Amino acid sequence: xxxxxxxxxxxxxxxxxxxxxxxxxxxxxxxxxxxxxxxxxxxxxxxxxxxxxxxxxxxxxxxxxxxxxxxxxxxxxxxxxxxxxxxx
Amino acid sequence: xxxxxxxxxxxxxxxxxxxxxxxxxxxxxxxxxxxxxxxxxxxxxxxxxxxxxxxxxxxxxxxxxxxxxxxxxxxxxxxxxxxxxxxxxxxxxxxxxxxxxxxxxxxxxxxxxxxxxxxxxxxxxxxxxxxxxxxxxxxxxxxxxxxxxxxxxxxxxxxxxxxxxxxxxxxxxxxxxxxxxxxxxxxxxxxxxxxxxxxxxxxxxxxxxxxxxxxxxxxxxxxxxxxxxxxxxxxxxxxxxxxxxxxxxxxxxxxxxxxxxxxxxxxxxxxxxxxxxxxxxxxxxxxxxxxxxxxxxxxxxxxxxxxxxxxxxxxxxxxxxxxxxxxxxxxxxxxxxxxxxxxxxxxxxxxxxxxxxxxxxxxxxxxxxxxxxxxxxxxxxxxxxxxxxxxxxxxxxxxxxxxxxxxxxxxxxxxxxxxxxxxxxxxxxxxxxxxxxxxxxxxxxxxxxxxxxxxxxxxxxxxxxxxxxxxxxxxxxx
Numbered sequence: 001x002x003x004x005x006x007x008x009x010x011x012x013x014x015x016x017x018x019x020x021x022x023x024x025x026x027x028x029x030x031x032x033x034x035x036x037x038x039x040x041x042x043x044x045x046x047x048x049x050x051x052x053x054x055x056x057x058x059x060x061x062x063x064x065x066x067x068x069x070x071x072x073x074x075x076x077x078x079x080x081x082x083x084x085x086x087x088x
Numbered sequence: 089x090x091x092x093x094x095x096x097x098x099x100x101x102x103x104x105x106x107x108x109x110x111x112x113x114x115x116x117x118x119x120x121x122x123x124x125x126x127x128x129x130x131x132x133x134x135x136x137x138x139x140x141x142x143x144x145x146x147x148x149x150x151x152x153x154x155x156x157x158x159x160x161x162x163x164x165x166x167x168x169x170x171x172x173x174x175x176x177x178x179x180x181x182x183x184x185x186x187x188x189x190x191x192x193x194x195x196x197x198x199x200x201x202x203x204x205x206x207x208x209x210x211x212x213x214x215x216x217x218x219x220x221x222x223x224x225x226x227x228x229x230x231x232x233x234x235x236x237x238x239x240x241x242x243x244x245x246x247x248x249x250x251x252x253x254x255x256x257x258x259x260x261x262x263x264x265x266x267x268x269x270x271x272x273x274x275x276x277x278x279x280x281x282x283x284x285x286x287x288x289x290x291x292x293x294x295x296x297x298x299x300x301x302x303x304x305x306x307x308x309x310x311x312x313x314x315x316x317x318x319x320x321x322x323x324x325x326x327x328x329x330x331x332x333x334x335x336x337x338x339x340x341x342x343x344x345x346x347x348x349x350x351x352x353x354x355x356x357x358x359x360x361x362x363x364x365x366x367x368x369x370x371x372x373x374x375x376x377x378x379x380x381x382x383x384x385x386x387x388x389x390x391x392x393x394x395x396x397x398x399x400x401x402x403x404x405x406x407x408x409x410x411x412x413x414x415x416x417x418x419x420x421x422x423x424x425x426x427x428x429x430x431x432x433x434x435x436x437x438x439x440x441x442x443x444x445x446x447x448x449x450x451x452x453x454x455x456x457x458x459x460x461x462x463x464x465x466x467x468x469x470x471x472x473x474x475x476x477x478x479x480x481x482x483x484x485x486x487x488x489x490x491x492x493x494x495x496x497x498x499x500x501x502x503x504x505x506x507x508x509x510x511x512x513x514x515x516x517x518x519x520x521x522x523x524x525x526x527x528x529x530x531x532x533x534x535x536x537x538x539x540x541x542x543x544x545x546x547x548x549x550x551x552x553x554x555x556x557x558x559x560x561x562x563x564x565x566x
Contacts, residue, residue: 011185018181041311049299058170062370069177069366079355082188
């Protein structure tokens with residue numbers, strides 16, 4: 001029973017990490033898109049030919065999330081057994 | 089008929105077909121038929137899991153119109169589509185290990201199994217089974233229509249024959265192969281989508297004379313196309329942000345996604361799937377929708393959104409390559425359909441027949457029934473898709489939002505909140521679905537948000553309040 005509690009503790013912590021990542025992802029996405037994209041199109045700056053708001057929000061944002069997710073999973077996620085002990 | 093494009097497409101269908109038959113072989117010798125047929129024996133590895141989830145997410149994006157809408161709306165729609173990147177990690181992290189442990193303990197094979205054990209209520213089971221059957225059946229019929237239209241536009245054969253070819257190829261491998269065949273073909277289809285959209289995007293950029301020149305063309309045509317606000321300036325931040333709920337985090341509650349979150353082998357495959365899934369979903373979403381936007385200066389004046397992908401592919405690439413790449417949208421549709429078909433059939437066989445009609449049915453009988461019902465459902469959808477009744481089309485519009493409104497709290501709170509009980513779950517399901525349909529009919533876009541947002545919040549309140557109120561009653565009875 002104690003072992004079960006430990007496993008659930010791990011599962012709960014990782015679910016909270018998921019919520020944290022989504023909030024960060026949303027702020028990044030929203031901030032760049034509407035922070036930089038609300039200017040008039042004539043005043044836009046460009047990165048690699050794309051409007052800067054789009055590049056930072058969608059392209060760079062995605063790359064950052066992919067790296068962040070990889071690091072988080074590799075560093076903080078724990079491997080636990082799913083089965084209820086040897087019965088099988 | 090465009091044979092050069094058609095041959096690679098047929099080739100891919102044949103490979104998928106062969107995989108189905110091969111996966112069916114291992115099924116015939118299986119001892120625990122139900123678990124193998126509907127869940128692939130809980131043996132999915134990381135890559136397979138990531139791919140089958142990605143391919144199934146594809147349905148959410150065809151729901152929001154995909155590349156065709158990006159073509160009309162510009163970069164604002166790509167911004168909206170990128171809300172789906174979150175599904176790549178969020179679903180597996182939230183359902184995650186808790187779901188894996190709990191469903192193993194309950195020995196649950198379907199989402200309804202999980203709800204049944206968690207809430208111990210016949211009404212929760214019946215209500216969820218009914219919502220799955222109604223909403224997913226309509227979603228499936230709509231996808232079949234799309235698949236047949238794609239074959240029709242590519243080959244020039246009639247809609248009926250196209251539908252027949254499509255139906256036959258899906259039916260054969262789902263019926264004989266079960267979940268493992270579906271997951272394997274999803275992996276092939278996901279890979280095709282990944283590589284295919286990448287090649288097509290590069291070809292489109294070259295044909296348009298580089299990104300800078302494409303963006304300049306768009307700005308000259310209509311400056312709104314390169315803003316986050318859509319061609320007419322109608323995409324408000326509140327509206328676009330609400331898609332985080334509809335196609336982002338809310339996806340947790342889709343039964344076809346949830347069932348995949350109980351199919352994996354161990355923690356390691358889950359960890360790998362999170363990383364691979366995030367990258368693959370992001371790349372496919374970004375590429376697919378950018379193709380839609382970038383196609384606009386190259387091929388102006390396309391009226392029907394669904395034709396953007398096939399037309400642009402045939403325009404910028406040699407026909408044989410276009411054929412391979414066009415297998416991608418085809419693959420997306422097929423992989424959605426096959427998982428829905430299997431899910432509806434598992435709901436009927438496992439959740440209704442075995443629970444309430446004949447709990448002691450023999451393994452042999454269940455086996456025959458599973459094959460039979462899957463095939464029968466397929467034929468039924470085929471007939472529906474021949475001449476789609478308006479009811480199906482109407483229901484399909486609500487399918488994803490409706491399922492999310494129904495299941496999000498019973499699943500998530502059921503996992504993480506001990507006090508949640510059957511009354512709360514029932515209240516939340518009924519209020520979620522009813523409010524969603526009502527709000528969509530009479531009060532679309534409250535506060536500028538998509539009509540799914542408010543019902544999801546209100547059904548949360550219902551879940552918590554009703555659970556707490558009845559909590560005392562339940563414990564008083566003990």
